[in-house]
Amino acid sequence: MKFGGSSVSSAARMKEVATLVQSFPGERPVLVLSAMGKTTNNLLAAGEKALHCGVPMTCYIEEFSVIKDLHVRTAKELGIDQAVFSDLFEELGMLLTGIALMKELTPRTQDNLVSFGERLSTRVFAAYLNKIGVKARQYDAFEAGFITTDEFRNAEILEATYPAVAKRLHEDWRRDQAVPVFTGFLGKGEKTGAITTLGRGGSDLTATVIGKALGLREVQVWKDVDGVLTCDPNVHSLAVPVPCLTFDEATELAYFGAQVLHPQSMRPAREANIPVRVKNSYNPHVPGTLITKKRDMSETLLTSIVLKRNITMLDIVSTRMLGQVGFLAKVFSTFEELGISVDVVATSEVSISLTLDPIKIWSRDLIQTELDNMVTKLRKIAKVKLLQKRSIISLIGNVERSSLVLKKVFSVFEELGVKVQMISQGASKVNISLIVNDSEAERCVRELHSAFFEQEIAISKDLPAGIL
Structure with a gap:
């Protein structure tokens, strides 16, 4: 059972979570917790303030006081x-004093800094469970077998983690049967031995890793929404929960901007074939969304619409036209050299249209100097057109019926007078992505949601009983 930051944001919320844990008396749950509320953001802000403090540290860091x-x-x-x-x-x-003295906040130090959020929340919650008679034991994941790469701020779980976590938990359980309360989001670098983080939302990944390590029956991810929704409720208030998803659909949803799940969290669950259930800790009686390896897609047209805003699009055309050997390789080696991730791609032999993914974890957009440097390098081999303030609208669903999906999409766009600037179908066969201007994106999502979901609901309500 994984609980996100809003689920444990206060004493009242922690009491609710404790009640939820106790509502599974026949189970032996393993708990994974995020930091309380906005603690991670406050830790990052505190680090930035310390970085610019005088020496000795004379400035008042409000965020530190807020956390305490x-x-x-x-x-x-x-x-x-x-x-x-x-x-x-x-x-x-x-x-924080060390950051002020050294005038340095490296990715390694930043990971150490943000780890305090989960280390604090799990200690508080484990102590509360013990107080109310539920025997519990707190674990820092980096001391309990979570071994990662040394890519600070975005580390990857290594295979050695699974047997290490299983060994530690089984040994502790045999000695003393207590509910494990794990820090989400954290690991230990294989070579450095330093604390690493798995990226924003990485507690979901912590939960599915433990699920795979122990061969559990189910992983429950408790959020502040009624499951995975048909679109972002902040964009369109009529979004509704999706009852079922495949691992592939959930991964695409997460990667293309849905905030409900961590993009990598489905991999351990898929490998171990362990269902993942997304539930609302504020509304626990709602069924939520069940994510499994396969589901019946025969009646499915569209599952969900995801919006990813403020992306940069590039049109790249070879200056040598037909038959330029290695053109694509040269283009992508440039991105690798600059450390820039590519998101959506459409190609021919001599031209590429693609979008650039902002840095994976900390929501920092590519700065203009990085973009200028990239364009300069690419112009040595191609004509380059840089287009900013674009959005990706990703349609997650049954691409076996892509012709029908696209017919409906372009009918909506034609009515709106919206020009699609790029289209790409993912290799996963569950995703079609369309690029439009930022200024048009939200309206497009609302109208697409109406066309794919609300009209179907309206039709079914109007039919006499027994017709469907």
Whole structure:
């Protein structure tokens, strides 16, 4: 059972989560927790302020006080001893002082900094479970077998993690049967031994890794929405939960901008064929979304619409026209050299249209100097047109029926007067992506949702009983 930051954002929420844990009396759940509320953002902001403090550190870091006040207040309301986390605040204060002294905030230090969020929330919650009579044991994932690459801020889980986590948990359970409470999002670098993070939303991945390591029956991801929705409810209020998804559909949804799941979290579940259930901790009686390896797609046209805003699009045309050997290789080696990820691609022998993915984790867009440098390098081999302020609208569903999907899509776009600037069908066979201007994107999503979902609902409501 994985609980996100909003699910454990206060003492009241932690009490609700404890009730949920106790509602599975016949199970032996393993719990994975994110940091409380906005703690991760506050830790990052505190690090940035410390970086620009004078020496000795004279500035007041408000975010540090906010984090401390939240956890002290929560401990008081839950009736637990603050001693369970007091040493962590001493350590955090020393780290911020070190950042101020060194005038340096490296990715390695940043991972150490943000780890305090999960380390604090799990200690508070494990102490509360023990207080109410549910025997619990807190685990820092980086000390409990989570071994990763040393790519700070976006580490990948290594295969050695699975047997290491299984061994540690089985040994502890045999000795003392307590509910494990794991820090999400964290690991230990294989070579450096330093704390690493799995990227924003990485607690989902922590949960599915534990699921695979222990061969569990199900992984539950508890969020603040009623499951995976047909589109972003902030874009369109009529979005509704999707009852079932495949792992492929869930992965595409996450990668192309849906905030409900971490893009890599489906891989361990798919490999071990363990169902993942997305539920709402604020509304636990709603069925949520069940994600499995296969489902009946025969009646499915579209599953969900995902919007990814503020992306950069490139049109690249070879200056040598037909038959230029290695053109695509040269283009993509340029992106590799500059450390820029490519998102959606459409190609011919002598031209490529593609979109650039913002940096994976910390929501930092590519800065203009990076884009200028990239264009300069590419212009040595091609004509390059840079188009900014674009959006990707990804249609996740049954691409076996892509002709019908596209017919409906272009009918909507024609009515809106919207020009599609690029189209690409993913190799996963569950995704069609379309590029439009940012200014048109939200309206497109609302009208597409109406065409694919609301009209079908309206028709079914109007039919007499027994027709469907």
